[in-house]
Amino acid sequence: MTSAPAATAPTDRAHALDRILGDPADPGNPLGFAAVLAADERGEMLAEGEEALNAFGLNEEFVPAAFGGRLTRLDRLVDVMRTVYRRDPCLGLGYGASSFIAGVNVWTAGGDDHCRAAAALLRDGGRIAVAYHELAHGNDMAGTEFSALPRGDGTTLLLNGRKEVVTNLRRAEAVVVFARTSTARGSRSHSQVYVDKSRLPARRVTYLPRYRTTGMRGVQLGGVEFRDCPVPARAVLGGEGLGLETALRSFQVTRTTLAAMSTAVVETALDVTLRHVRNRRLYGRTAADLPHVRSLLAGAFADLLTADCFATVTTRALHLLPAETAVHAQAVKYFVSKALMDAVNRLSSVLGAHFYLREGPGAIFQKLLRDLQPVGFGHAARAACQVSLLPQLPLLARRSWLRDDVAAPPGLFRPGTELPPMDFRALALTAGGREGLSTSLAKGLAAMPDGDGPAHRALAEHGEHFTAELAALAGECAALRPGELSVMARSSSYDLTTRYVNVLVAAACFETWREAWLGRAAGAMDSALVKSCREAPAPAPAPAPAGSGPADSGTANLADSGLADPVWAAAALHRLRAPIGAAPPSLPPYLEDALWERLLHRHERALGYGLLPRTPRTAT
Template identity: 65%
Template sequence: MTTAPTAAAPPARLHTLESALGDPFADDNPLGLRAALEADERGEMFEAGETALHAYGLGAEFVPTALGGRLDRLDHLVEIMRSVYRRDPCLGLGYGASSFIAGVNLWTAGNDEQCRRAAELLCSGRRVAVAYHELAHGNDMSGTEFTALSAPGGLLLNGRKEVITNVQRAEAVVVFARTAERPGSRSHSQLLVDKAQVPAGHMTYLPRFRTSGMRGVQLGGIEFRDCPLPADAVLGRPGQGLETALRSFQVTRTTLVSMFTGLVDTALRITVDHVKGRRLYGRTAADLGHVRAVLATAFSDLLTADCFATVATRALHLVPEQTSIHAQAVKLFVSKTLMDVMNQLSAVMGAHFYIREGASAAFQKLLRDIQPAGFGHAARAACQVSLLPQLPLLARRSWTGETGAPAELFRPGSGLPPFDFRRLAISAAGRENLSTSLTAGLAAMPDGSGPAYTALRAHGEHFARELLTLAEECTALSPAELSVGASSPTYDLTTRYVKVLVAAACFETWRHARGTDDTFLADPAWAAAALHRLRAPLGTPAPLLPDHLQQPLWEELLDRCARSQGLGLLPRPLAG
């Protein structure tokens, strides 16, 4: 068998950041979990952490290399941000991700001067906030009441935006506003508001919102009254604000939720340490079969989530015309999976999961901080509503085909072409070949033996049949069932489809690892475990892993924890 190329080494700056932040579990580390927890107790941003990230120059990671930054690969950005999230998710969101969201809109639609100004701010350690939502309208951006209407000399801003990260600390804000009174999608634009240029008396900050999770993140609001703004503040052409948002969401929904795997990595390590030290019935909790089964299953779910998010992130580079589908699916599946893993771990921790002192004190903070993964930036339900109307067209144009996705999609860490924000399409137009990769992969499945291999083939065949069943059911849907008022069984079709996408990502990642020197990914056990969990009927708890799949994952989990290696798809070396 021909040996495929090994994964490319991660960027050296990832090791630089890990080393600078140090071992998060060391009590004497001023940048560790204990110090982050103390800031959380005070409801403040972790100041020492922000100083360290400023010294590293994290803002430059959000700026494309063509504009003087370091953003060349989105998967590298995710890895770098995982290093932050595994220590303090508030730093991940409050120092970094909010500026990244704003930046993506600028790199997607901004002119040269707007991009240059934003790049200058971020590369110098300053911030750009983003103001999409209004509390009265939630995820319904078409209901936006904030206006930026034409006036002599330019535009006049009127209205308020709430729950904005870093609105007071940012030097500029990307604002989604109504720029025409008429109804329809062409009535909204995005604007770059440089706060230094806002005349006195026209802008007011609203009180900070206090939250149960992400306590340190500075969430506030802003109100404008007859605030003059030059007409060239608009990103792109007037009326294209919603289109810009739909393109940028493909990047942010895919990458932001993937960053949260760093949080779950830390929580899983805390739980492993806890059960190894906790004595029950004359032995450690780690010696109990059920405890091992739960932790091995949690590790499997983390790997599954990471695999799907990694494939979708690589798709942004390789097949950007399809990523309007992948982004919705990642938000739906990965966020729920990560939150479910945290709940599984809290059951193992018992009463220790909410104790705010001692060795496991950080767990309760992480359990609170994971919640925005499901609703932050865009709610899971909103993604489901967006995905549902596309199913019939996908069924007709894609699901009965046998063409698979490019092989490079399934080789984590390997080289990628440069990412071009402007290649993103609003709609996939019914074209998507990740799901059909499963059929193609089964036809090319290498020979093998053993219970894990046999299970993987059987599970793969199940999901290939499921895609054909979905094609029949979705083709027969009436237009009335494609709206917000669709029935629950119809909405379930989106969940079933997403499971096929995840199964295809895991199966193909395993298949393309065969013949490489990655012995873990080439072992069918992890992929068979992923598909085993995915096969649970909707509305029922997924079963724990059987012994023949559980044991290799348990051993891999213990080994990585002992070696301070990442618990994701690729075992990156970590500080500690």
């Protein structure tokens, strides 16, 4: 799955899709917020939106290039999907991401015939569902009772049991089913089965009533019951007994990328709130003039940049550090989901009674607030991520955190730059104690560029704090007893996972800033060199190594993106230092005022609020 990249750049596709979707605030736009809200009130997917995405060929973004699709890099996929999530998270999940979640299992473990069948279905505009859950067992996949046991001749499996709360189950043309393929106990008793629904005998399949939800109202959640339903034995993905392993490897991709896509929801919520406070007048001035309002908005902006940075770094790690992403995926799901939900909740306090209005210019906010909640529990709750992280901490402490020779590659921290194509089969089931993101902070701090100003000094001080925190964690985690590594561990042991995740986030932000600063400095040196040697012939550029190349076409140059400004990174690390369970602290005035100005700049020029500025929709 490493064929050549598609001819068009990701941001070109994102811009094209954004233009197709049109101005969301235009009440006459059939794909605008008014239409999105009307569909939400009916509990339906926006049909015109699905038609537009189908015409655009969105499903091709989920299919690896080796099978005729556009997928070579996951950050490119995230870039396109954020365009959908900014408009309507229901379309993002119900049209697109649900098929991507299912497809990842196929690309990770399926044979060539499975991959080509799934790719052809998606490229033709079809859907694939993935059925993991049974209400009786929740996230306990090892307890799954749904079975796909062999019939006597060995060429056929019989599906028996129920699957519930499955996205697009009735509408999908195929479904990946997690099933018990052996009656023996243990982790090798389950497999994943690719089921072509068109070949199922109707009398053996009964669909259950749709599950209605408060958020994501348009997404169709359903259930199904199979009774001795035959499927070919060759439908098993990756061989019998590998179902749990395939799911765990696939989760590394889906937990990371879906968290990255969901940052776009907060972008829209922030934009709605900012428009509201700039237009609402109180006491002879606008609400945006009130210091407390500015403080809350600047804090939400800082938290969004922090979450986006961490999600971006961990998405790039899927390409550059596939052996370590078993750790990163748990961390990004745990941190980003909470950061995004907390940010929107704080924005709702700014809107006051306006946040739940279902009509008017800010009506989309209440839908976004509801639609964002599943990011915290879809497929696995945040607490489940802690349960998975905790037993890995002692080994990480011994094998990585205290070693001088463990660090992440610079390309990890250069958003938008080139990456090797995604290889789903390179993902490791466990990190085995290998992890270089957290240890990159100490190396980056030692090589921190000289600078002046309070933000630069604060960034250095915060970096020292988190470097010391990792050293303290190494001692505490190495001393953990076996009884403190299970689900029965004390809350103080689970707090160690929170502290470790915060170090990971701090390292991602610090090193992203440092790489951007180094890039800006190198750009300035290059400009001076060009000016002094203007008459000299330029040599042919050497090819850049994977992960360190130039920004993709249409992506903001890192030197011009604002990432080299220490303000955002200092704000991120400042708020990360909140005690466990406490709200992030307010920013000091010099950071708050600077972030507020940058927020207004983004707003007035329609540049978006993510880590990298976006090109406005009207640009050609």
